[in-house]
Amino acid sequence: MSRARPFRLAVELSGAGVHPAAWRLPHADAAQVFTAPYWVRLAQHAERAGATLVVLDDTSAPVREQHGALVGGLDAIGVASLLGPVTSRAGLAPVVPVTYLEPFHVGKAVQTVDHVSLGRGAVQVGIAAADGTPGADDEARRYDERTPRDVDAAWREADDVIEVATRLWDSWEDDAIVLDEVADRYIDRDRVHAIEFSGEFFSVHGASITPRSPQGRPVLVLRGDDPRALAVAARRADVVRVALDDATPARVDAVRAAVADAGRDPATVTVLVDVEVLLGAVDSEAGARLRTLDDLTRRRPAANELVGGVLGVADGLVDLVARTGADGATVRSLAHATDLPLLADGVAPLLRDRGLLVEPTPGGTLRDVLGLARPASRYATAR
Numbered sequence: 001m002s003r004a005r006p007f008r009l010a011v012e013l014s015g016a017g018v019h020p021a022a023w024r025l026p027h028a029d030a031a032q033v034f035t036a037p038y039w040v041r042l043a044q045h046a047e048r049a050g051a052t053l054v055v056l057d058d059t060s061a062p063v064r065e066q067h068g069a070l071v072g073g074l075d076a077i078g079v080a081s082l083l084g085p086v087t088s089r090a091g092l093a094p095v096v097p098v099t100y101l102e103p104f105h106v107g108k109a110v111q112t113v114d115h116v117s118l119g120r121g122a123v124q125v126g127i128a129a130a131d132g133t134p135g136a137d138d139e140a141r142r143y144d145e146r147t148p149r150d151v152d153a154a155w156r157e158a159d160d161v162i163e164v165a166t167r168l169w170d171s172w173e174d175d176a177i178v179l180d181e182v183a184d185r186y187i188d189r190d191r192v193h194a195i196e197f198s199g200e201f202f203s204v205h206g207a208s209i210t211p212r213s214p215q216g217r218p219v220l221v222l223r224g225d226d227p228r229a230l231a232v233a234a235r236r237a238d239v240v241r242v243a244l245d246d247a248t249p250a251r252v253d254a255v256r257a258a259v260a261d262a263g264r265d266p267a268t269v270t271v272l273v274d275v276e277v278l279l280g281a282v283d284s285e286a287g288a289r290l291r292t293l294d295d296l297t298r299r300r301p302a303a304n305e306l307v308g309g310v311l312g313v314a315d316g317l318v319d320l321v322a323r324t325g326a327d328g329a330t331v332r333s334l335a336h337a338t339d340l341p342l343l344a345d346g347v348a349p350l351l352r353d354r355g356l357l358v359e360p361t362p363g364g365t366l367r368d369v370l371g372l373a374r375p376a377s378r379y380a381t382a383r
Contacts, residue, residue: 007321008328011046014057019334020069021297028337045340050359068297084117091366098161099128100143107165111210119214119365124221127154155228167195170377171207193379234258276302278334279342282309310346
């Protein structure tokens, strides 16, 4: 048996939960899924569970009716901005499929999350459906593109978006706002820098209109499952998420090797493994709930899934992290209404009692929590 060690929790939030029938459970509050109080409640459960990161899922794919499933969603960046003032510890990472989007707007929106959360902003960069996959043509046309990107082009574009966003985040120096009432100057224009970028997909000139945010650069999250995604993550990411076919360290090791090959210290990158979770107070309750959900709507079970009482799931998370060598786990709750309160009030206390849950503390930035230095503006030394 692998040795238990302290780890971080992240929680992914989407609709009523990962299971397509989650909205049909009693107390699921499905009528409120598109309201602010609903998302505030979910995020506060996640924060009580000690989550270092709350990931807000999103997609730019066209809405497709799935029998028995909840359809539709809110804008993840908008929800993250809402949650900033009503949370105090967890990082907030909206998922943004950046294909076809204007990098200026992406950078500004993510900076806004960092400002309103006082330094807990992050973004999970993703791509739109690639050429040849269902919905790709419709998705591209909504952005006035005649043909969708192939997957290689989509990740090249994502890499360029990250490059432009980080330049824009640096375009205001930390001390650009001078507030000189005597001289009637709000900013020092010499400390605001126009960026110049010309690439395969777009050209960007000028500075951000948003001042430098508390972290300097918000935290970058990427997936590392696909080789093309991993190539970008190895160069760019502060946090890498992976899904596992089984609880082996191979994929986690591959991420760390790719980061090292990119000339970066793997110790500076947090690797999280995904796990789908369905909780009950005890195993029998969780099993009965899963049977109810599966009877309502068919689904494809995840390869990496924990279904059980709070004790069994706590043990399962400890074992998963120990066996994979990851820095933590991203909990993908099958049914938020029941899972998240039990995660906060049942699983997390057990992990705390064992000294195994690494938790953020109020007042620090997400970079502080992850042990990341606050980067200096690349333009500050150019003056």
